[in-house]
Amino acid sequence: MDFLGIFVVTILSMSNTIHGYAGGWSNAHATFYGGGDASGTMGGACGYANLYSQGYGTNTAALSTALFNNGLTCGACFEIKCVNDNRWCLSGSIVVTATNFFALQKVPFQAMLEAGVILLCNISIFRSLVACRKSGGIRFTINGHSYFNLVLITNVGGAGDVVAAAIKGSRTGWQPLSRNWGQNWQSNAYLNGQALSFKVTTSDGRSVISTNVAPPNWSFGQTFSGRQF
Numbered sequence: 001m002d003f004l005g006i007f008v009v010t011i012l013s014m015s016n017t018i019h020g021y022a023g024g025w026s027n028a029h030a031t032f033y034g035g036g037d038a039s040g041t042m043g044g045a046c047g048y049a050n051l052y053s054q055g056y057g058t059n060t061a062a063l064s065t066a067l068f069n070n071g072l073t074c075g076a077c078f079e080i081k082c083v084n085d086n087r088w089c090l091s092g093s094i095v096v097t098a099t100n101f102f103a104l105q106k107v108p109f110q111a112m113l114e115a116g117v118i119l120l121c122n123i124s125i126f127r128s129l130v131a132c133r134k135s136g137g138i139r140f141t142i143n144g145h146s147y148f149n150l151v152l153i154t155n156v157g158g159a160g161d162v163v164a165a166a167i168k169g170s171r172t173g174w175q176p177l178s179r180n181w182g183q184n185w186q187s188n189a190y191l192n193g194q195a196l197s198f199k200v201t202t203s204d205g206r207s208v209i210s211t212n213v214a215p216p217n218w219s220f221g222q223t224f225s226g227r228q229f
Helices: 066-072 108-111
Strands: 026-030 060-063 077-082 094-101 123-130 139-145 148-153 163-168 173-182 186-187 196-202 207-214 224-225
Touching: 060 066, 066 094, 094 224, 139 196, 148 163, 148 196, 163 186, 207 224
Parallel strands: 060 094
Antiparallel strands: 026 123, 077 094, 077 123, 139 148, 139 224, 148 186, 163 173, 163 196, 173 186, 196 207
8 A cells, every 4th residue: 555645754655656636535644843833843845935825834744755846746735535434534635735845834734634633643544635725826036146036826716736937028938938947937037127928837737927027127036926727
């Protein structure tokens, strides 16, 4: 039996590939670490930094090597719930977003278990890959410098996990972005003084284009909001 991933110390890997959100339920195990405010799990291998300001909140998780897929699964959403025969489990399920490598935050973990037993090292859960529901548009944070644009793509709905991205200046054609790490996408083109458009493609093959979301006077460190799936 394959397992899901390692969310803090364990959500053991369930599959080597993920395609959109057409998943089924499979057995898995999970543990957690960090405090209830998610302060111990900020940052991480996806590059999202502050999970609050990026819109992910505390319902987040990290994945094992197989599911993390070198960062391409960052942003995907998983529905998880306790196995019915676990006497400590609460009813219902929760949805978490993959934001790191190896870790389930305390808050979603606590929501699945009765008070007083959240220090258990492992629980049995089920997993399903589901659509991500996000408020507002996809966000593009531009970092780097004039000949090295590093674009962090966050708050992606639908499948959630970006597998390809492209950028277009108001005086250029479309140029593919290469993935630098996590969900940071890289361009070596000189785009200063141009309005910027972005194309985002997720693992289910869907794409969305955000036209001229950054004005010609954009500067590094700024975040712009585009269209949403």
